[in-house]
Amino acid sequence: MRLEYLDDVTVNGVAGYRYRMSKNVVDNGTSEPGTVCKGEEHGLPQGVVNGTACQHGTPAFFSSPHFFHADPYYVSQVAGLQPEADKHQFYITLEPVSKVNKQDIMKVLENIQDNRSMQHKWES
Numbered sequence: 834m835r836l837e838y839l840d841d842v843t844v845n846g847v848a849g850y851r852y853r854m855s856k857n858v859v860d861n862g863t864s865e866p867g868t869v870c871k872g873e874e875h876g877l878p879q880g881v882v883n884g885t886a887c888q889h890g891t892p893a894f895f896s897s898p899h900f901f902h903a904d905p906y907y908v909s910q911v912a913g914l915q916p917e918a919d920k921h922q923f924y925i926t927l928e929p930v931s932k933v934n935k936q937d938i939m940k941v942l943e944n945i946q947d948n949r950s951m952q953h954k955w956e957s
C-alpha cells in the first residue's frame with residue numbers, strides 16, 4: 834500500500850508524521866494498470882476494486898467509506914452519501930525516530946454484489 838505524507842501532528846504529547854492512503858489503493862487499474870487484481874475484469878467506474886478474483890470467487894468489492902476518492906457515479910447511486918476526508922480517509926501516524934505506529938484510522942468499505950437486485954449502468 835502506498836502512503837503519502839500528510840502533515841506533522843502530535844498524538845498524546847508525542848510528535849508524529851501523519852500519512853494518508855494513496856488514491857491508487859482503490860484504483861481498479863483504470864489510472865494505474867499495476868493496481869489491478871490478477872484476474873479482475875474491468876468495467877467498474879474508478880474507485881472500487883473488484884476483489885472477486887482475490888477472494889476465491891466471493892463477489893467482493895472494496896472502496897473507501899462513502900466512496901471517498903471514487904467516481905461520482907457511486908455517490909449518485911445512494912442517497913445521503915457525502916465523502917469527506919476527515920471522516921472517510923485512511924491515515925496512519927508514525928513516531929519520527931522509531932517509526933512506531935502512534936495512531937491509525939483504517940477505513941474500508943466492503944460491498945457484496947447481489948445480481949438479483951443490481952442493475953449495472955456501466956455495462957452495455
